[in-house]
Amino acid sequence: MEPELPEPEPLTTLIESLRCLPGVGLRSARRMAYHLLQHDLRGAEQLSHALATAVAGLRHCSRCNGFSEDDICVTCANPKRDPTLLCVVETPADQNMIESSHGYRGLYYVLMGRLAPLEGVGPQALQFDRLLERAADGVVREVILATNFTAEGETTAHYLAELLRSRGLAVSRLARGVPAGSELEYVDAGTIAWALMERRGA
């Protein structure tokens, strides 16, 4: 006797569709589908609606490349922002973090990724030409590179620094050093080395 998969078509399709989420394989997708259908029908409906709304209503801000409902996002459209400063981040989540520090009043450019040659993500995929065009608007005077301090983020920063500097822009990078509130004994040696090298007058 042929085995009968007890999964009706809509369930199979849902499980397959859930696998488009990053880090979700067949088993996780199945677990998620069962959970939604058994315990959270309302959540499933809301998610369905939120996905459709986001796909239909969101685009990239034509100035900063972040997600936006309008052609130009709220941050870029804010006249109180300092248009001479441009901070380059990898993702909107990084932009969130910088905003929450209350320490920045300039504008942003969101790369939506970082150089990762091993994954085939090069300058073209990240549309570096758009960033160069944005930075060369004649108003921006300094570009602050705030990519992550990982190997890929550092590579991206180095690469962008050369491109931007060759166009006559001032380029800076977030400071490296001992994190606020930390005890030296528990800071890793690499960080201490950086903090020594980049020490400043007290």
Add this chain to the structure above:
Amino acid sequence: MEPELPEPEPLTTLIESLRCLPGVGLRSARRMAYHLLQHDLRGAEQLSHALATAVAGLRHCSRCNGFSEDDICVTCANPKRDPTLLCVVETPADQNMIESSHGYRGLYYVLMGRLAPLEGVGPQALQFDRLLERAADGVVREVILATNFTAEGETTAHYLAELLRSRGLAVSRLARGVPAGSELEYVDAGTIAWALMERRGA
């Protein structure tokens, strides 16, 4: 200056909605949302549609309690199935595994869970009365308990065994023992102990 969250409304809603998935917290939800919007708009649309279709089109089979598009699912409606055997499983995924073994030709009952007193999941939440009614249809002669061999699955099996036996039904449990193809040296001691206890004539 007030920090400006660069997340427009549809994005915030999408991130919040993704958190209804089991095991997905704020950071994962944000990563998923960025991924879908940046790299897989088609996947997001498909997922939205699959969720809506599944929520609208799926219900519980009135006989086996599994997911079904119709009142009675394909397996329960199949006349070639042996209606005197009823196999009780925790989830449709378990039913899948049993079907794929090609070793069973009876019917199923899907609990959609297991007894877990610590999580507040008792006999009522699992609607054991529905199973008892199903098993007492006068046709079922043997109930095979195929809940997991975890603490909770075993508890569920013990509990159900008593209930069903008291109603005059034959009750069996999947055999415990050494897995097919395994070398004794690498099998855990608990399994060996069970296999010894339940040894059979060769």
